Every structure is written in C-alpha cells, then in structure tokens.
Amino acid sequence: MSVTELFQEAYTGLKSLVIGLGVTGKALTQPGITVLYPMQEVEPENMGSFRGHVELIGKDEDPAVPKCVACGACVKACPSNCLTILCPVAAKEGEAAGEVKMGPAPQKGSKTPGVFIVDFSLCSLCGQCAKTCPVDSLQFSDNPYMVRFDRQEFKIDLLARLQRLAAEE
Ligand code: SF4
Ligand code: SF4
Numbered sequence: 012m013s014v015t016e017l018f019q020e021a022y023t024g025l026k027s028l029v030i031g032l033g034v035t036g037k038a039l040t041q042p043g044i045t046v047l048y049p050m051q052e053v054e055p056e057n058m059g060s061f062r063g064h065v066e067l068i069g070k071d072e073d074p075a076v077p078k079c080v081a082c083g084a085c086v087k088a089c090p091s092n093c094l095t096i097l098c099p100v101a102a103k104e105g106e107a108a109g110e111v112k113m114g115p116a117p118q119k120g121s122k123t124p125g126v127f128i129v130d131f132s133l134c135s136l137c138g139q140c141a142k143t144c145p146v147d148s149l150q151f152s153d154n155p156y157m158v159r160f161d162r163q164e165f166k167i168d169l170l171a172r173l174q175r176l177a178a179e180e
Contacts, residue, residue: 053155063152064131065140067173075177077170078148081124083116085140085149091133094140097126124170131157132165 012020046053053061067077079096086094097113098121113125141149159165 048156055153058153058155061151061153061155062136062138063154063157064134064136064167065129065149065169066152067127067169068148068150069173069177074180075174077124077127077173078146079124079127079144080122080146080148081116081118082145084143084145086116088139088143090137090139091135093130093133095126095128095130096124098123099125127169128166129169130166132162 067079070076070078081096081098083096086096096116098116098118100112100114100118101120111125116124136151138151141147141151157165
C-alpha cells in the first residue's frame, strides 16, 4: 500500500469517527425515551403501539363475557399453534347426560368457549388471530412487564383474565 493510500484510508476512518461522534453527541442532548424499570414505568399514553399477549374483549353489555362465538377461526389462523379453545360437546342420541365433555372449537350448538388458553411462550405477536376473528373478540394486551421463571406460566387463561379485569373495572 502506497503512502497516499494510507493517508486516504486514515482520512476515511477519521471522517467516519467524527460523523459517528456527532450522531452520539446529538443523541446525548435529546430527552431520554427509555424508563428505569422498576423504578419507573412507561406512561399509558405511550403504549399505543405496544403488543402484549392477545386477550379477549368482553361484550359491551357484559364485559366479563367474551364476544367470542367459539368459531375456532383464530386457532386455524395461528401459525404457531398458541391457542386452545374448548367447548362443550353435544351429547349423542341415547347418551346419558352426565359429565360435560369438552372438545376443540367449533362444536355444534356451542357459541361460547368453555376454555380459552394462549401459550404466550410460542406467540410471535403476528396478529393473525385478531385479524381473523369475525366478531372482533381479540386484541393485544398492554402489559409490558411480563416476567416468569417457568415456561408453563406463559399459558394464560384468557377467560379468567377477562373476568378478573371486568371485576376490577
Ligand atoms: S398473535 Fe399470531 S402467534 Fe400469537 S396467538 Fe395470535 S396468531 Fe398466534
Ligand atoms: S376467531 Fe374470534 S370468535 Fe372465533 S374462536 Fe377465535 S376469538 Fe372466538
């Protein structure tokens, strides 16, 4: 490498260093956009675009009951197999009415889910489930502070969650 080429390389390196320091210096003078969790939490008005795990939306007239009609479309649409929805299975003719059997949604004659679980450890937050739902019964929750030690704890009972949130309102 000639002396001229060495100087050119040094100049290019120095120039990019100065540009980089300029960007860093500019960012240093801007107000902070992160928070020091757990001492601080993000303001609710800044959570508009946040996607937490999916959750059920309750009926306007009864917020503890989901709008969901147990059609099973979201289960089919989910590419990660996160959702489990079970409904009561209709008793067959001549079958004794005893313990209610549950089966995967949809089930004939059942318009309400009996079990609705999301496994958040598998979810990619793609939104296909919410997009597919014909009655707008799914949305993203807004809890960014979800930390667990056990993978099983990411299986969330969405019916229980809906009832708990409705009771808190
Ligand atoms: S957001 Fe995507 S990955 Fe998560 S439950 Fe819905 S469809 Fe499945
Ligand atoms: S697509 Fe909507 S209505 Fe159908 S099972 Fe899923 S949440 Fe319920």
